[in-house]
Amino acid sequence: MTSWIESANAPHCHFPIQNLPYGVFAKNGEEPRCGVAIGDMVVDMAVLEAAGLLDAGGTTTVFDKPALNDFMGLGKASWDSVRDQLTALLAKDGDPALSGNGTLQRKALVPMSAAQMFMPFAVSEYTDFYAGKQHAFNVGTMFRGPENALPPNWLHIPIGYNGRASTVIVSGTHIKRPVGQVKAPTDEAPSFKPCARLDIELEMGAVVGLPSEMGQPISVQEADDMIFGYVILNDWSARDIQAWEYQPLGPFQAKAFATSISPWVVTKAALEPFRASTPAREKELLPYLNEPGPMLYDIDLEVYMQPEGAAKASRLAKTNYKQMYYSAAQQLAHHAVSGCKMNIGDLLGSGTISGPDKSEYGSLLEMSWGGKEPITLETGETRTFIEDGDTLTLTGWAQGDGYRIGFGECTGTILPAPDFKA
Amino acid sequence: MTSWIESANAPHCHFPIQNLPYGVFAKNGEEPRCGVAIGDMVVDMAVLEAAGLLDAGGTTTVFDKPALNDFMGLGKASWDSVRDQLTALLAKDGDPALSGNGTLQRKALVPMSAAQMFMPFAVSEYTDFYAGKQHAFNVGTMFRGPENALPPNWLHIPIGYNGRASTVIVSGTHIKRPVGQVKAPTDEAPSFKPCARLDIELEMGAVVGLPSEMGQPISVQEADDMIFGYVILNDWSARDIQAWEYQPLGPFQAKAFATSISPWVVTKAALEPFRASTPAREKELLPYLNEPGPMLYDIDLEVYMQPEGAAKASRLAKTNYKQMYYSAAQQLAHHAVSGCKMNIGDLLGSGTISGPDKSEYGSLLEMSWGGKEPITLETGETRTFIEDGDTLTLTGWAQGDGYRIGFGECTGTILPAPDFKA
Incomplete structure (x- = not known):
């Protein structure tokens, strides 16, 4: 057509x-x-x-x-x-x-x-998941070694945490570098400074279009039926702030300063021909998480970085949404299982989407392996994490026969940290 | 007057x-x-x-x-x-x-x-803190022993996590017992069942009345000026679900099924005569968390339990809000420090308020010491955690000279778990 x-x-x-x-x-x-x-x-x-x-x-x-x-x-x-x-x-x-x-x-x-x-919709609440196995394995390996990389619950639960809806912004909105408490393991005490390990997370966002009732779990099929569509999502992350703050209750200010989404919500109807299955289960899931059919999508995804003044953007990664271990429908069913009411406008981030090859990693933390292996851009510049003036752009599409179901771009430029003296 | x-x-x-x-x-x-x-x-x-x-x-x-x-x-x-x-x-x-x-x-x-x-206000977003030292010490002792009870960041950061606004409910609303994934350390695999360790958390809630700008930190004084008033808050908690899910990204479904608040927002103006100081700092705070004056309040707090059919409620605990290590103003300043925009209607839970004596503990987890020491009610019944039909009531007031600034009650009754077959 x-x-x-x-x-x-x-x-x-x-x-x-x-x-x-x-x-x-x-x-x-x-x-x-x-x-x-x-x-x-x-x-x-x-x-x-x-x-x-x-x-x-x-x-x-x-x-x-x-x-x-x-x-x-x-x-x-x-x-x-x-x-x-x-x-x-x-x-x-x-x-x-x-x-x-x-x-x-x-x-x-x-x-x-x-x-x-x-912003295409008013975000009721924003939840971010951690459902990419390669990403969880990479990050776990950096912090705990490959033997203990995946937390014990990871293969049983689509792990997620509540994020901050007030700073979900539409593509193109500039972002000030966050400031906050950081403490390297070798530091005596924490200090207050601008984030020095500013990162992206390449994710898909599922947009909840219909509500659920408080006190009533939903099946994975019901969850899928509640999803209106998808966007590309960048869960900007301050790795140094995160490392110091996240135990025992999870990421907080490290993720609260900004989350960017692409401006167009691609409907489930448009994505229907591109359904893909989650990979084989390594541990049997509890029945409430069983999928009645393929609930991921075959969506190609790319990450670009363009330093200020650079003539062109460099591609940093290319991966695919079907790499995820859990689908958005599974995440939504889990989100509601305790009786948590879901609302129109709730946004669920998939978690970082990394493939097995280094060229498929969805965060700079992984690409630079914790900041130890600088990435060389096509302009010859190198990066471990994001510098002021850098523009990060995520894009993606499902490839049909002679046409693409595209998401456009999810882009953002980092501005210097705010001036703040307590 | x-x-x-x-x-x-x-x-x-x-x-x-x-x-x-x-x-x-x-x-x-x-x-x-x-x-x-x-x-x-x-x-x-x-x-x-x-x-x-x-x-x-x-x-x-x-x-x-x-x-x-x-x-x-x-x-x-x-x-x-x-x-x-x-x-x-x-x-x-x-x-x-x-x-x-x-x-x-x-x-x-x-x-x-x-x-x-x-509900007295539309909750924009709900954040729950962990700012009571006795509670953090008690819980940490149960899980890690008294030597490692407090996480290393605890004396530096008012630790908090984003909660779920969609299930903040007004006092008097009944709550279905949550279901979900649980796994005891001795279990081979997780199972799906109703929560068997259902608990309360006695907290105060600070109601944010004015917004902050995205990308701009605020001082503790500015944060205090943004607070409209306070409510009593019960952060209902499913301890068995929590234990299995909370690593590495924090509590999720264990806290998402319900949070009750008292129906009357007591203004900062009414509480002004009852200002109290946070305790002496055990570690010097970074300047952005310094308080310009006393920012806690002297508020007596009580917890009651009444089993279904019991003639009267039994008092389980009596404590005071001034036990907290961090004030709501400090929590709010920390919440915004990375540039996180705060909105009218944001609700900040203080964290569980426990005093040093066992009679001052603000959760059943602490009162029954992890379920090992049953509590005897005035009716002769015993409890470790909450049973179906139990009504839990929190109340509190600031005692003036011949008058009380009261919060009324924050009450809720637990109904049986929902019928759900995946």
Whole structure:
């Protein structure tokens, strides 16, 4: 299938008609509203809704809002119906209501280059998992040696911790280098300074579109049905702050300063052809974690770094989401198992996605093996961790036959630490 | 000072005119709105606002809302002004606008017994700390022995972790016993079952009333200025789930099923006469954690348990908030230090408040010393952990000269585990 918006039909375009991811945008300083990406254009869904061409089936309008939450809350019948309506409106030889109406196109089609992107949804709560086995093994090996690399519970539980929703930001937002307490094992006492081991974590984020009830566990199938879509996620990490603070209650300020996500939520419907199975279980899972079918996705992922002033970005890693040991549906089922209520807009980070080869590692901690083996960029510069002015960009796509279901970019530039004297 | 509402003047009343805590209530199934407790009555602040007797100073009304968040966001000048206005309206020989108007009283005064209480504010995010030294020492001793009881960072950092806001509930809400993965050290593999070591944690909760900026640390004084008030908080805990899941990233489902808070937010203004200092520092703190003055409070706290069908509740513990090693202001300053944005409605749990004597322990884990020493109730029954049908009640007050600044009760009853077959 192709679109009458020709830019959507280019073979490497992230946003063909098969994708139709949702985001929140504004042009010319107008109020942010919901849009859908197609080729190099954003379709203003609020305009289509007001024109009577798009109906999400609720009792009120849902696209003239600065977040997807209201639309997500309408549930799967609405998600499917809106996708069908958009497909008809944007397909070549489809419904001519938009393709044949130049006046409406001038109102409803906004070049991506003119669109400012906002957070696509209001994050209710953010949870970060640790479900990549290679990553857990690498980090465990650095700290405890390869024999004790994986914690004893790791093969039984999709380990996760609650993160901080208030600092989940949309791609393109700059980030100040965090300050905080650090103490190297050889230091007498902790000191207060800017993070010296600033890192990324390459992750996918699952967006919860429907709520669960407090006090009621859910099955993996029910969990999968609650997921609206996925984004690419960068769980920025301050490794030196983390090392000193994380025992016994887990990461806190080391992860609280920023988490970036890509601006377009790619729907589960668009990803359906790319379902992949989690790897063979090394230990049998308890039944509440059993998957009824393939629940990962075959999504190629890349990491780039571009120092300030560098002519080009250097690729640091290439990996795939199907490397994960646990799927987002398993994570969500585990998240709710104690009776924890899940809400529309909850965001679940997958955990760092690393493949077995060094070129597939999803964090600088792993790429530089704890800072001991500098990485050489294509510009000749080297890095162990992130320096001020560096721009880190994550990208990814599912490769179809002649088209890509792309996520666009999740990018962020590190600014110097804030000026703060206690 | 006394009130013309005579029940407020009884010496042990939790809600004298010196208190004036805020909550959200409804009567007769009407819409929830903001109210203030005085004696055995709730004053409907929305009615007073509509009658022109109460003005928070904003551009719109703020009390005809199901949460205190809008009022909190108006800031200290508004908090002070509303307190002054309420004091004048409710004091004996004060402003007669309410005391002299029987018609208005019939609309604005609701007996507490007829008021249903709701969550007093929308919880943006919930963070739980671990700032009681006796509790950290007790728990550490049980797990690692007295020599290594305190983690190395404990005397330097107010250790905290992000909790789950979606299951913060108002006092009186019943709680289903959580289910989940457990594995005793002697078990071959984990199993899925209802929690067998269900516990409370006696805590105070600090309510953040004003936001901070992303990327900008705040001083302890700035943090204190952002705190609107305090509640009593029960951080329900599933100890067997916790023991198996918490390494390496901290408590997750063991704490995610429920956190109860008392319905009335006691303001910082009411607590001001009861300021107390944190104890002498055993290790010098980094300057960003230095307190400009006393920032704890002298608040007596009690824990009661009442089994289903028992004629009376048994007191399990009596302690005091001034036992804490870190104040809420220090915790909040640490929370924001990396650049973590804090929001209106964030809730910070103090950590379990245990005193040095066994009668002052704030959790059953400590009272029964890991379940090894059963507690005998006044009814003759014994407990190590909580059984189905048990009601746990926390209460507390600051004792003034002839009056109490009370928090009311934070209570919850445990129901059987949900029926769930994966």
